Amino acid sequence: MAEIALEKAPRKAREVYEKGMASFERGNLDYAMDSFLMALELCPELFRARQFLRAAALKKAKSQKTSIFSRAFGTLGGSGAILKIQTLIKKNPAEALRESEDLLRKDPLNPTFINIATDAAVAAGLPEVGILNLEIAREHIAKDAKTIERLAELYTEVNRMHDARLAYEELVRLKPSDPLALKKLKDATALDTMQSGGWNQAGSYRDVMKDSKQAILLEQQSKAVKTSRDVDNLIEETRAKMEREPANINYKRQLAELLAKADRRDEALQVLELAQQATGGADPQIARLISAIRLEQIDSEIEALKSAGDQAGLDRKRQERADYLFQDAEERVQRYPNDLQFKYEYGVLLYERGMLNEAIQHFQRSQQNPQRRIRSLYYLALCFKQKHQFDIAAEQLERAADELQILDDTKKDIIYELGTLYEAMGKPDKAVALFKEIYAVDIGYRDVSEKIEKTYRKS
Numbered sequence: 001m002a003e004i005a006l007e008k009a010p011r012k013a014r015e016v017y018e019k020g021m022a023s024f025e026r027g028n029l030d031y032a033m034d035s036f037l038m039a040l041e042l043c044p045e046l047f048r049a050r051q052f053l054r055a056a057a058l059k060k061a062k063s064q065k066t067s068i069f070s071r072a073f074g075t076l077g078g079s080g081a082i083l084k085i086q087t088l089i090k091k092n093p094a095e096a097l098r099e100s101e102d103l104l105r106k107d108p109l110n111p112t113f114i115n116i117a118t119d120a121a122v123a124a125g126l127p128e129v130g131i132l133n134l135e136i137a138r139e140h141i142a143k144d145a146k147t148i149e150r151l152a153e154l155y156t157e158v159n160r161m162h163d164a165r166l167a168y169e170e171l172v173r174l175k176p177s178d179p180l181a182l183k184k185l186k187d188a189t190a191l192d193t194m195q196s197g198g199w200n201q202a203g204s205y206r207d208v209m210k211d212s213k214q215a216i217l218l219e220q221q222s223k224a225v226k227t228s229r230d231v232d233n234l235i236e237e238t239r240a241k242m243e244r245e246p247a248n249i250n251y252k253r254q255l256a257e258l259l260a261k262a263d264r265r266d267e268a269l270q271v272l273e274l275a276q277q278a279t280g281g282a283d284p285q286i287a288r289l290i291s292a293i294r295l296e297q298i299d300s301e302i303e304a305l306k307s308a309g310d311q312a313g314l315d316r317k318r319q320e321r322a323d324y325l326f327q328d329a330e331e332r333v334q335r336y337p338n339d340l341q342f343k344y345e346y347g348v349l350l351y352e353r354g355m356l357n358e359a360i361q362h363f364q365r366s367q368q369n370p371q372r373r374i375r376s377l378y379y380l381a382l383c384f385k386q387k388h389q390f391d392i393a394a395e396q397l398e399r400a401a402d403e404l405q406i407l408d409d410t411k412k413d414i415i416y417e418l419g420t421l422y423e424a425m426g427k428p429d430k431a432v433a434l435f436k437e438i439y440a441v442d443i444g445y446r447d448v449s450e451k452i453e454k455t456y457r458k459s
Contacts (some may be wrong), residue, residue, distance in 0.1 A: 004045045017035065017455065020035030020039060028179075029060045036053035048370070056107050089120055093123035093124035097124045100116055104117050109136070121133065127154050134154065140405065145174045156191075168184050241293060252275035253275065255283065257289070259271065260293050265297050272293070285336065292322065295321070295324070341371075344366035347376070360380060364376075374410060374414075377400035380396040391425070401414050401418065407438075412438050412442065
């Protein structure tokens with residue numbers, strides 16, 4: 001059972017999910033969780049519904065401030081459900097996964113609930129759900145070597161080798177004298193190197209090292225393709241793979257990347273256009289790669305104009321780059337209307353051009369992407385601020401701040417902007433309280449030092 005995108009889910013599941021999102025936005029967390037669970041009943045593979053189900057449960061748990069003791073009693077009270085899930089994992093993994101959601105809804109940070117839910121997800125063939133559970137545990141619970149190790153193993157299972165490598169590095173920091181952890185880190189590092197270099201078809205290190213010719217190719221790839229001879233060898237090898245498996249789109253992407261590294265960008269674009277034709281234009285990764293290579297071409301021309309000292313030509317070429325970025329983003333949104341990442345990127349460009357209403361429309365959709373939700377809310381606030389709709393802008397930032405647990409750079413940006421909005425709304429006390437939050441941890445952030453010291457001088 002593989003995860004599916006929202007646009008591919010059954011219509012009824014999408015409708016119920018949208019109701020859940022509306023309730024989530026209004027802060028009606030119980031109804032939101034009911035809706036997300038119903039959407040998962042209709043379509044268990046709808047990963048986005050599960051992400052926001054967790055987000056709602058976390059938000060509710062944060063407001064209730066569950067103690068260690070109440071969590072222990074919760075585990076005891078859930079012992080019957082845990083035994084039931086353990087039995088179902090062997091007989092009916094899908095039902096076990098459904099039952100485990102009830103436990104995580106009650107307490108998404110209970111380690112026992114997280115572990116049993118992860119067992120159920122893996123048994124049901126949804127390792128990404130297990131990863132979601134363990135990532136939450138890693139972020140919100142004290143560092144635990146077993147959790148990190150299992151997370152690394154699941155990253156490896158789904159071929160997310162860079163994430164696996166980082167997890168194993170964390171595991172080694174926790175268990176520096178564990179030889180098995182060190183070995184796993186070494187293996188993950190090798191696979192990450194291959195994957196980042198385009199060898200993502202390899203099942204294991206041994207698969208790639210079947211013969212000496214392949215070993216030479218791997219060595220060349222690990223050197224970040226430093227010589228033209230290395231590039232040529234890798235290009236020819238990839239062309240041979242394409243001939244053996246002409247329907248394999250991954251090989252076309254790999255070949256295009258290698259041709260681009262060899263400064264043979266026109267050839268790379270030809271390969272990608274063939275790949276786009278083969279997929280009927282349905283692969284957004286190909287579209288993104290085409291855009292990246294075309295931008296490389298323009299950037300190369302910009303560098304040449306800089307070297308030649310042609311300022312007029314340089315200004316024209318920079319404008320051409322900006323126009324291409326905008327037009328390309330617009331075309332991608334039209335071609336892939338359900339890709340929320342593309343909507344976010346286009347929204348940023350619309351905002352930068354002062355097209356605020358159009359930008360708002362796209363950010364209102366892109367906030368449904370969990371990876372882009374916070375930044376979408378941030379940009380929504382900036383748009384409403386530009387329109388002098390300060391109260392609506394503040395609502396977006398309050399929502400975003402509430403969902404962030406750590407005062408990192410993103411949350412600093414959000415709190416700062418919220419403070420400036422309170423200033424504009426004539427609420428100086430609220431503004432100063434927010435600026436103090438930043439001042440207490442980062443005195444050098446923007447002009448918070450000046451703002452706080454000015455406040456003290458007045459008093």
